[in-house]
Each structure stands twice: as structure tokens, then as C-alpha cells.
Amino acid sequence: MTATLIEAGVPAETIQTAPARRNARRSGRTKRKLGKTLLGVLAVVIGVIWVFPVYWMINSALLPKSYLESFTPTFFPVEASLGNFTAAIADGTFFTALGISTAVTLSAVVLCLVFAFLAAIAISRFRFKGRTTFVLAVLVVQMLPAEGLFIAQYKMMSTLGLKGSIVGLSLLYIAFVVPFTVWMLRGFVAGIPAELEEAAMMDGLSRTQAFMRITFPLLAPGLVASGVYAFLQCWNEFTVALVLMDQSTQTLPLWLRGFVQQSTTRAIDWGQVMAASSLVAIPVIVFFLIVQGRLTSGLVSGAVKG
Known part of the structure; x- marks a missing residue:
């Protein structure tokens, strides 16, 4: 060869x-x-x-x-039962806390997305006086520690008569989540070329029609992602609710704390603590599974429309 x-x-x-x-x-x-x-x-x-x-x-x-309570860990539920779950919700406070958390979180997320969406459109698409100052103000608000605002928030809500109310807690959650949500949506809006709207306007659409038919569908994934972030922040928030709410209007994180704060003569029932933690996590998991599918479909839909 x-x-x-x-x-x-x-x-x-x-x-x-x-x-x-x-x-x-x-x-x-x-x-x-x-x-x-x-x-x-x-x-x-x-x-x-x-x-x-x-x-x-x-x-x-x-x-x-x-x-x-055994020193030997059990890695598999060999004698599994729902007794801990039954004991955790026996007094009915779980459903009250669930209703309060759901109402506060959903209202805060919806209003937060509306405000953040409008702000992101304004600072990304328009040039106006004070635009730079507004952007810097959003950054400064993000730098402030939440703990430093507790006294002012408490006095403000007390003066307005909103202490211990769902409305007062929702307002504080909106103010807490809006700045970062504005930055998230600003990146999505800036990533969509304005030429798409201009081309649609040349085809006879108005600015509003061009935005709703062309730009808004492409922003849907960004709105979903921002909504997931806002939902998680509001659902798991503990310190603001601890300062503002009372025993009768506690959210799920405050309700969960009650299983750990036992008297000195009573040991902590870790089975009930874990069951309560699972109950708090279940709505978040269900919400994320639903939104994840919509987020994926929104990304594909946006890519095809673009």
C-alpha cells in the first residue's frame, strides 16, 4: 500500500x-x-x-x-403518614394565613408589574428631563437596607390607619419590589429594537397599536420573569410582615414561625415544622410550574413574531 x-x-x-x-x-x-x-x-x-x-x-x-427523635436517621418514610400535616392545620390558622398571603402577594405582584412596566417603557423609549435622576433614584433605593426603614414604615402605616391590614402590607411590598422589577423590565424593553414599532407605524398602525401588536408580545417573557421574582419576594417576606402585622392577620411565614416558638416546657415538634414548611412551599412550586410553561411558550412565541 x-x-x-x-x-x-x-x-x-x-x-x-x-x-x-x-x-x-x-x-x-x-x-x-x-x-x-x-x-x-x-x-x-x-x-x-x-x-x-x-x-x-x-x-x-x-x-x-x-x-x-431517633439518633439513627431514616432516609425513607417507611411508616409514612399524614399525621403531621393534619396536626399542622388542625386549628384552622393555616387557611387564614394562606388567604392573607395570597391576597397580599397577588395584589402586590399585579400592581408592581403595572408600575414597573410603565416606568421601564418611559426610561427606555423616551428622553425626558430628569430621566437620569430617576434612574439614579432607582439605584439608590436598591442600596437602602430594608431594616433601616422599619420605624418609618411602621409610623407611616400607623398614621394612615393601615397597620395590620392587607392594604398596608401590600403597599410596602410594592415599594419593596418595584425598583428591581423596573431594572429587570428595562433590560427586556431595551433589548427590543424600536425599529420594529417604526416599521409597523409605516404600515399604517398608530404608536399604541404598534406597541400592543409588536412590542408587547415580545415583552411577555420579561413580564412573566419579573412576576416570578416579585411573587417569590412577597410570598417569602418575613421581616416587614413581622413589624406590621399582628396575630390575627399573620402571613404564612409568620404562621410558620409559630411552630418553632414553643414554650420552654415543650419541645419543638419537628415533624409538624417540616409539614408546615411543605405546606408553605407547595403553592410556590405549583405557581412556578404553571408559569414556567408559559415562560417557555412566551419565549418561543416572541422569537417567531420577531
Whole structure:
């Protein structure tokens, strides 16, 4: 074979290096395959580490108290029961706290998206006097620690007669979430070329029609993402609700705290604590699963319309 190739005019150096090149390509493919395998194993390990606390919470919520007090950990709910869940909601306060948290969170998220959306459109699409000052003000508000505003917020809500009310807590949550939501939506709005609206206006649409038909569908994924952020922030917020709300109008984080704040003569029932934590997390998981599908469809829809 070598002699035939030499007679055909192929240089000897090329003939000698051809097997080496084949070995190099084979070695490169092996290394890439090994690298992908290692990355996959690393991803699985990270996923297990991330999921394990959630699994342990649910597992502990399903175990009887005797297993939880044992020095030997039980990794599987061998005698699973819903007794801890039943005990956690026995007094009915869970449903009251659930209703308050739902009302406060949904109202805050809806109004926050409206205000943040209008502000993001204004600072991204229009040039007006004081625009830079407004942007800097949003940044400064983000830098302020929430704890430093508790006294002022408490006095303000007390003066307005909104202490311990859903309306007062919703207003504070809106003020808390709006600045960062404005920045999130500003990035989405700035990422959509204004030329799309101009082209639609040249085809006979008004500015409002061009925005609603062209730009707004492309902004839907940004609104969903910002809504998820606002929902999580309001649903899990604890300190502002602790300062403003009372025992009869407590949100779910405050209700959950009641399972840990036991008297000195009574041990903490960790089974009920884990069951209560699972109950608080379930609405968030359901909401995220619903929104995740809409977010994915919104991204695909926006890409096709663009």
C-alpha cells in the first residue's frame, strides 16, 4: 500500500503522518466524550445536593415523631403518614394565613408589574428631563437596607390607619419590589429594537397599536420573569410582615414561625415544622410550574413574531 501511494505521487511524509492524525482525532474524540461524561456526573451531584434538603423536609414531614427523635436517621418514610400535616392545620390558622398571603402577594405582584412596566417603557423609549435622576433614584433605593426603614414604615402605616391590614402590607411590598422589577423590565424593553414599532407605524398602525401588536408580545417573557421574582419576594417576606402585622392577620411565614416558638416546657415538634414548611412551599412550586410553561411558550412565541 505504501509503495503504491509513493508511485502515485503521494509524499512519504504524508503517508507516515496519516495514522498519527487518525490517532490524534480518535484521542480528541475520546477526551471530549470523557469531558462530557464528567460534566454530566458533576451536574447530577450538584442536582442531588440541591434536591436533598427538599426531599429531607418532605421525608421528615411524613415520618412519625419516634423516628425523628431517633439518633439513627431514616432516609425513607417507611411508616409514612399524614399525621403531621393534619396536626399542622388542625386549628384552622393555616387557611387564614394562606388567604392573607395570597391576597397580599397577588395584589402586590399585579400592581408592581403595572408600575414597573410603565416606568421601564418611559426610561427606555423616551428622553425626558430628569430621566437620569430617576434612574439614579432607582439605584439608590436598591442600596437602602430594608431594616433601616422599619420605624418609618411602621409610623407611616400607623398614621394612615393601615397597620395590620392587607392594604398596608401590600403597599410596602410594592415599594419593596418595584425598583428591581423596573431594572429587570428595562433590560427586556431595551433589548427590543424600536425599529420594529417604526416599521409597523409605516404600515399604517398608530404608536399604541404598534406597541400592543409588536412590542408587547415580545415583552411577555420579561413580564412573566419579573412576576416570578416579585411573587417569590412577597410570598417569602418575613421581616416587614413581622413589624406590621399582628396575630390575627399573620402571613404564612409568620404562621410558620409559630411552630418553632414553643414554650420552654415543650419541645419543638419537628415533624409538624417540616409539614408546615411543605405546606408553605407547595403553592410556590405549583405557581412556578404553571408559569414556567408559559415562560417557555412566551419565549418561543416572541422569537417567531420577531
